[in-house]
Amino acid sequence: MKEAALVSSWDIMQINLDVNRTFRSHTMFWDRYGVRQRALFHVLAAYSVYDTEVGYCQGMSKITAILLTFLPEEDTFWALAQLMTIDRHAMHGFFIPGFQKLLRFQAHHERVLERAVPDLKKHMDEEQMSTGIYTPKWFPQCFLSQTPFSLTQKLRDVYILDGERVLTAMAYTILKVHRKCLLKLPLEGLWEFVRDSLAQPWALEDEAVLRHLRASITQFRRMRCDLPPPPAGPEEFPTRPLGLELVSLAPGASPPFSGL
Numbered sequence: 001m002k003e004a005a006l007v008s009s010w011d012i013m014q015i016n017l018d019v020n021r022t023f024r025s026h027t028m029f030w031d032r033y034g035v036r037q038r039a040l041f042h043v044l045a046a047y048s049v050y051d052t053e054v055g056y057c058q059g060m061s062k063i064t065a066i067l068l069t070f071l072p073e074e075d076t077f078w079a080l081a082q083l084m085t086i087d088r089h090a091m092h093g094f095f096i097p098g099f100q101k102l103l104r105f106q107a108h109h110e111r112v113l114e115r116a117v118p119d120l121k122k123h124m125d126e127e128q129m130s131t132g133i134y135t136p137k138w139f140p141q142c143f144l145s146q147t148p149f150s151l152t153q154k155l156r157d158v159y160i161l162d163g164e165r166v167l168t169a170m171a172y173t174i175l176k177v178h179r180k181c182l183l184k185l186p187l188e189g190l191w192e193f194v195r196d197s198l199a200q201p202w203a204l205e206d207e208a209v210l211r212h213l214r215a216s217i218t219q220f221r222r223m224r225c226d227l228p229p230p231p232a233g234p235e236e237f238p239t240r241p242l243g244l245e246l247v248s249l250a251p252g253a254s255p256p257f258s259g260l
Helices: 002-008 012-019 035-050 060-068 073-085 100-116 118-126 149-162 165-177 187-195 206-223
Strands: none
Touching (some): 012 060, 035 060, 035 073, 060 073, 060 149, 100 118, 149 206, 165 206
C-alpha cells in the first residue's frame, strides 16, 4: 500500500501538507520529516489507496497520530483500518462523500439535547448556535483537539472499548458539565467556547469527566437513546474491495508524489 500510494494516490500532496500541521506541539511530531511525521505520512498514504471510497479526508491525520503515539507504523495502519470499517466504530461513514453518518449523529444529538437539557438547547437556539458549528469536529475525530490532550487520550481508550455510543454521550457530557457557564454566554461566547476554551484545561479532573461520561452512557442506555436511529445503512460501510482497487496512472503521467 505504501509503494502503491506513491504512484497512484491523488491525495498524497494534501496528506503531506496536513502531516506538518498535526500535533506540532507534541514532541513526537516536532521535526519536519522526522521519524513520526514520516510514519504518519506512510500510514495515511497507504490508507488512501486501501479504502478508495474515503481516500483521505482532513481529520484522519489526528486520529492516526494518536494511534502512532502508542503503536508502530504497520500496527497503526491496521488499527486505523479497524476503526474505519468494523461495526463497533465504522468511522468510514463519517468520511465518505455526503457525510451520511455525521448527519445521522448530528440529528440525534439535537434530539438528546431537547430531551436532557432543554433549557440549554433553547438558549443555543435563541442565540442561533447551530449544532452544525461544532459537531463536524466532535464526532468524526472523537473530540481530538477539542478537549485537553490528556483527556483526549483517555477518551480514545473509552471510544475503542465502547464504540460509537461514546460520541453521543460525550457530546452531552461536555455541554452538561459546562451548562451553567454556557447559559450565560451570547453567540460570540458560545462560539469561542467550542473553538478555543474547550481545548484548555477544565476545572474538573480527567477522571471526574470520565465518571460523568460513564454516567451519561448508562443513562442513555436506560433511555434507549445511546445510539441514533435508524441503524447504520450499508452506505456507511465500504462497498468496494479494500486493498485491491488501485488508481492507475494514465500513460506518460508522472507519479503524484515522490517525496518522503
